[in-house]
Amino acid sequence: xxxxxxxxxxPKVELHAHLNGxxxxxxxxxxxxxxxxxxxxxxxxxxDKSIYAIKQGETRTLAQCFDVFRAIHALTxxxxxxxxxAKDVVQGFANDGVRYLELRTTPKDTPTSAEYxxxxxxxxxxxxxxxxxxxxVRLILSIDRRGSVEKALETVRIAAQNKPFVVxxxxxGDPTHKDARDFQSAWDLARQKDLKLAIHFAEIKNTxxxxxxxxxxxxxxxxxxxxxxDGVEDAVLKAQIPLEICMSSNxxxxxxxxxxxxxxxxxxxxxxxxxxxxDDMGVFSTTLSHEYAMAARKLDIPQPRIWDLxxxxxxxxxxxxxxxxxLREIWxxxxxxxxxxxxxx
Ligand code: IMP
Ligand code: ZN
Numbered sequence: 001x002x003x004x005x006x007x008x009x010x011p012k013v014e015l016h017a018h019l020n021g022x023x024x025x026x027x028x029x030x031x032x033x034x035x036x037x038x039x040x041x042x043x044x045x046x047x048d049k050s051i052y053a054i055k056q057g058e059t060r061t062l063a064q065c066f067d068v069f070r071a072i073h074a075l076t077x078x079x080x081x082x083x084x085x086a087k088d089v090v091q092g093f094a095n096d097g098v099r100y101l102e103l104r105t106t107p108k109d110t111p112t113s114a115e116y117x118x119x120x121x122x123x124x125x126x127x128x129x130x131x132x133x134x135x136x137v138r139l140i141l142s143i144d145r146r147g148s149v150e151k152a153l154e155t156v157r158i159a160a161q162n163k164p165f166v167v168x169x170x171x172x173g174d175p176t177h178k179d180a181r182d183f184q185s186a187w188d189l190a191r192q193k194d195l196k197l198a199i200h201f202a203e204i205k206n207t208x209x210x211x212x213x214x215x216x217x218x219x220x221x222x223x224x225x226x227x228x229x230d231g232v233e234d235a236v237l238k239a240q241i242p243l244e245i246c247m248s249s250n251x252x253x254x255x256x257x258x259x260x261x262x263x264x265x266x267x268x269x270x271x272x273x274x275x276x277x278x279d280d281m282g283v284f285s286t287t288l289s290h291e292y293a294m295a296a297r298k299l300d301i302p303q304p305r306i307w308d309l310x311x312x313x314x315x316x317x318x319x320x321x322x323x324x325x326x327l328r329e330i331w332x333x334x335x336x337x338x339x340x341x342x343x344x345x
Contacts, residue, residue, distance in 0.1 A: 021280025226269030
């Protein structure tokens with residue numbers, strides 16, 4: 001079987017996906033229509049359609065990628081829009097064979113952070129129910145590094161109030177702003193509330209912050225890891241913190257020169273715990289199947305090892321142990337089916 005088809009049929013776990021970065025073009029057009037029905041004209045930030053969905057093969061600077069989020073956010077300022085996004089995004093991942101999905105989103109004032117989170121959770125649960133067990137969904141709340149410590153603390157409190165559906169807290173946003181060390185009180189509160197920490201890490205060169213995230217904060221998962229010089233890589237290798245790998249995002253956002261240069265090559269060789277992920281499948285015109293197939297091709301990984309990579313990601317999920325056991329059962333029962341269909345073609 002062709003590797004693309006194999007990766008499409010492979011049961012998959014998605015651990016690093018931003019809700020508003022995962023909107024496909026169809027949903028984007030729905031949001032534009034919804035906005036226009038209420039306001040006639042599109043908002044200025046969203047009126048230049050050419051900035052959406054960066055095509056495979058194109059690249060943008062990190063700043064340009066953040067312009068795309070500004071445009072999307074200008075269209076998602078109503079509860080109706082948020083519900084559409086959450087439902088469509090789950091549908092998109094389910095269509096791609098994702099069986100466990102941890103989405104993350106930054107609470108917005110729509111009309112308050114707590115209500116935004118409630119709207120997202122209601123829509124995600126409705127979408128999950130519609131798929132009758134075919135996909136399990138959990139939520140992580142993001143702390144935007146450009147925001148205040150007060151806002152971060154509020155986000156942690158809302159996360160704690162919405163356990164167990166909310167499983168943890170993320171730290172994301174423009175990496176050129178502020179530092180994870182500025183948010184110590186939010187991390188302390190998250191630990192106290194028994195929330196997991198998934199932290200964007202080494203997206204740009206920031207050695208002190210990176211060492212803090214690994215050695216002091218001891219994050220439960222880290223995302224990206226593009227700049228691991230000056231002792232950071234040694235610290236990571238020692239800590240063995242699962243790393244979310246987002247190849248297209250890194251290449252298209254110009255953090256990594258090309259796929260052949262990606263640090264996943266080295267980490268795979270070292271058998272480092274990695275979770276192949278999409279980051280923003282709408283913005284980077286990708287799917288999780290595509291990310292797996294790309295990794296298989298670029299690193300020359302045979303199909304049984306691709307299977308192992310997918311199976312291993314179950315170890316890194318934040319949901320309860322019962323969910324892990326349930327997923328392992330699904331993977332084991334689908335393994336034989338996939339192996340048989342791989343033989344027959
Ligand atoms: P949202 O939190 O659901 O609105 O998803 C979009 C947000 O995710 C963006 O505004 C950023 O704060 C964050 N985000 C998405 N991709 C990246 C990334 O590659 N690095 C850092 N933050 C990101
Ligand atoms: Zn991300």
